[in-house]
Amino acid sequence: MTFIENFPFFSILLSLGSGVLTSIMNKKAARIWNTLIMLVIGSLSFVLLVYLLGTGESFTFMMGHFPAPWGNEIRAGALEAGMALFFVMIMFLSLKGGEQHLDEEIEESKINLYYIMINLLLSSLLALIYTNDLFTAYVFVEINTIAACGLIMIRQNGRTIEAATRYMIMAQLGSGLLLMGLCILYDITGHLLMSNIKESVALVYAEGTYNIPLIASIAMICVGLAIKSALYPFHTWLPNAYGNATVSSAAILSSLVSKGYIFLLIKIFYRVVGFDIIVDSKIINILFVFGLLGMIMGSVNAIQENDIRRMIAFSSVAQIGYIYMGFGLGTTMGMVASVFHILSHASSKSLLFIAASGLTDVSGHSKKFEKLTGSGFRNPIAGLAFSIGACSMVGLPLFSGFISKLLFAQAAVQLSLSKLLPTMICLAISTVLNAIYFMKTVLRIYTPVKGNREKIEMPNKGKYTFTLVCMIVINMILGCCSQPIVDWIESGLAIFG
Amino acid sequence: MGPNLLVNYGEAVAMILFGIGFSNLLLQKNLIKKIIGFNIMDTAIYLFLAEKGYIEGRIAPIVVDNITSVDKYINPVPSGLVLTGIVVSVSGTALMLSLTIRLYRRYHTLDLDEISTMLKREDRS
Numbered sequence: 001m002t003f004i005e006n007f008p009f010f011s012i013l014l015s016l017g018s019g020v021l022t023s024i025m026n027k028k029a030a031r032i033w034n035t036l037i038m039l040v041i042g043s044l045s046f047v048l049l050v051y052l053l054g055t056g057e058s059f060t061f062m063m064g065h066f067p068a069p070w071g072n073e074i075r076a077g078a079l080e081a082g083m084a085l086f087f088v089m090i091m092f093l094s095l096k097g098g099e100q101h102l103d104e105e106i107e108e109s110k111i112n113l114y115y116i117m118i119n120l121l122l123s124s125l126l127a128l129i130y131t132n133d134l135f136t137a138y139v140f141v142e143i144n145t146i147a148a149c150g151l152i153m154i155r156q157n158g159r160t161i162e163a164a165t166r167y168m169i170m171a172q173l174g175s176g177l178l179l180m181g182l183c184i185l186y187d188i189t190g191h192l193l194m195s196n197i198k199e200s201v202a203l204v205y206a207e208g209t210y211n212i213p214l215i216a217s218i219a220m221i222c223v224g225l226a227i228k229s230a231l232y233p234f235h236t237w238l239p240n241a242y243g244n245a246t247v248s249s250a251a252i253l254s255s256l257v258s259k260g261y262i263f264l265l266i267k268i269f270y271r272v273v274g275f276d277i278i279v280d281s282k283i284i285n286i287l288f289v290f291g292l293l294g295m296i297m298g299s300v301n302a303i304q305e306n307d308i309r310r311m312i313a314f315s316s317v318a319q320i321g322y323i324y325m326g327f328g329l330g331t332t333m334g335m336v337a338s339v340f341h342i343l344s345h346a347s348s349k350s351l352l353f354i355a356a357s358g359l360t361d362v363s364g365h366s367k368k369f370e371k372l373t374g375s376g377f378r379n380p381i382a383g384l385a386f387s388i389g390a391c392s393m394v395g396l397p398l399f400s401g402f403i404s405k406l407l408f409a410q411a412a413v414q415l416s417l418s419k420l421l422p423t424m425i426c427l428a429i430s431t432v433l434n435a436i437y438f439m440k441t442v443l444r445i446y447t448p449v450k451g452n453r454e455k456i457e458m459p460n461k462g463k464y465t466f467t468l469v470c471m472i473v474i475n476m477i478l479g480c481c482s483q484p485i486v487d488w489i490e491s492g493l494a495i496f497g
Numbered sequence: 498m499g500p501n502l503l504v505n506y507g508e509a510v511a512m513i514l515f516g517i518g519f520s521n522l523l524l525q526k527n528l529i530k531k532i533i534g535f536n537i538m539d540t541a542i543y544l545f546l547a548e549k550g551y552i553e554g555r556i557a558p559i560v561v562d563n564i565t566s567v568d569k570y571i572n573p574v575p576s577g578l579v580l581t582g583i584v585v586s587v588s589g590t591a592l593m594l595s596l597t598i599r600l601y602r603r604y605h606t607l608d609l610d611e612i613s614t615m616l617k618r619e620d621r622s
Binding site: 135138139142145146149153158159161162164165166168169172173175176177179180183186187192 | 515518519522523528531535538539542545546549574575578581582585588589592593596597599600603604609612613615616619
């Protein structure tokens with residue numbers, strides 16, 4: 001075993017441990033420490049990614065002293081390492097971009113608590129990405145939920161507490177279903193490690209003796225994770241939570257937290273149940289229908305919204321619909337498109353949230369559209385970044401959103417008419433709806449206002465500009481050089497099973 | 498299905514309790530009742546796990562009198578899962594209760610819908 005194979009474990013332990021350490025630090029120390037940890041974990045993940053792309057294989061890492069069927073395991077392949085790197089990057093940029101708001105909106109003494117939550121969230125995301133054990137996944141899903149709840153309610157006002165309560169209720173419903181599904185799966189197969197469960201599930205499915213409990217447990221897991229990642233009918237908590245939390249939290253919640261659960265679901269599809277059985281069980285058709293519904297309804301709600309943050313939040317509902325629609329296509333192509341959309345949505349959504357905060361800052365801290373008129377002139381970099389994020393969401397070429405829509409369409413044309421038609425029609429409608437509300441906003445922020453045209457200087461502008469430029473670059477890289485990324489996703493999914 | 502249901506009555510009870518807890522958490526308006534529902538739901542899962550791990554006529558998996566034969570003890574893994582699950586659900590309950598206290602101090606009600614209405618009124622004014 002080479003030393004590099006310890007890196008996933010180091011990353012998880014580092015962020016988990018620094019969560020504990022940050023509690024005794026003051027604000028400044030906590031911030032520096034957190035930055036350092038993120039840089040370390042980012043570089044560890046990068047080295048791991050390069051190493052795994054070189055070997056082209058995955059490895060399992062034994063946690064503790066018990067071998068495979070009993071002990072706990074970590075598994076890493078190129079896809080996991082790349083995801084970890086991407087998540088750390090987006091989290092780092094979202095934090096840096098919203099730092100100014102953190103200082104303004106959160107009490108001085110509570111800022112180090114914020115960094116505890118961030119570290120716990122990061123460690124749970126990394127654990128969800130790397131773990132090979134279902135029950136460990138459940139425990140870290142819960143840690144993720146609690147940390148996310150903390151991120152919402154750290155800014156204390158009535159709205160955020162109500163949003164956090166609603167979030168907590170929906171999340172507990174989801175984790176109840178997830179846990180019940182896992183328990184039934186454990187009873188049928190007698191294992192908790194993903195690879196062992198997959199072998200037993202294949203045997204049980206071929207025999208056909210426990211098909212109903214098996215399908216029921218898979219359905220429970222799917223619904224549970226769908227609730228937690230805010231698939232359309234379960235999205236009610238989302239707009240309030242994203243709209244009122246401090247901007248870093250909103251960016252991290254929309255681009256990372258829901259994606260962690262979705263990545264776990266992909267792992268369960270490929271590594272626990274087996275993709276063939278999932279396709280055969282017709283469960284993905286249900287996800288397909290709700291994904292399509294989400295694509296349309298999320299956008300319709302976003303059009304009616306009069307608050308820029310809530311509009312972006314509703315747009316998240318639509319984009320999560322896209323991801324589930326990709327699952328529902330039931331082919332590897334559809335899965336690749338979904339994974340690409342995870343990346344694309346995470347990069348554009350965090351960009352939009354951070355840019356929107358810059359626009360509201362120069363408009364008297366109001367999130368209402370009337371006040372935002374002309375804000376693109378008052379804060380040029382935020383205006384530019386918002387326009388780029390909007391173009392990416394609508395799906396213009398050069399930006400990442402275009403590639404994911406292209407991949408979805410390519411995956412859909414290979415299917416029978418019954419899935420091809422709804423996919424294409426909904427993609428078209430959703431794109432038009434996206435264009436309506438995003439272009440409406442872009443036009444509004446670039447509508448000149450008479451008289452008051454002076455630029456408003458923000459303190460700490462350098463850091464903010466730097467993060468926006470980094471996010472734009474990530475978005476453009478995803479949009480312009482997509483082929484190597486798609487190849488990486490394909491090879492990663494191929495060694496997933 | 499019929500005979501299995503009678504043999505596995507413990508699991509059936511667990512599933513019914515899970516349903517009761519789930520619908521309470523989803524449908525009750527009162528926050529405290531919601532939390533009670535949440536606890537019923539989680540406890541039902543632990544009952545289910547305990548039922549699954551128990552083997553008739555065997556003892557708890559603690560080695561006494563140097564008996565190391567596997568056939569003497571029940572399956573210890575579900576018990577371990579229950580312990581982990583209890584820790585998780587306790588922290589979830591604590592967090593939800595603390596949120597409830599904060600909401601009650603601000604709005605003097607436990608009804609989540611009523612709180613939403615008050616928030617909308619706050620927004621307009």
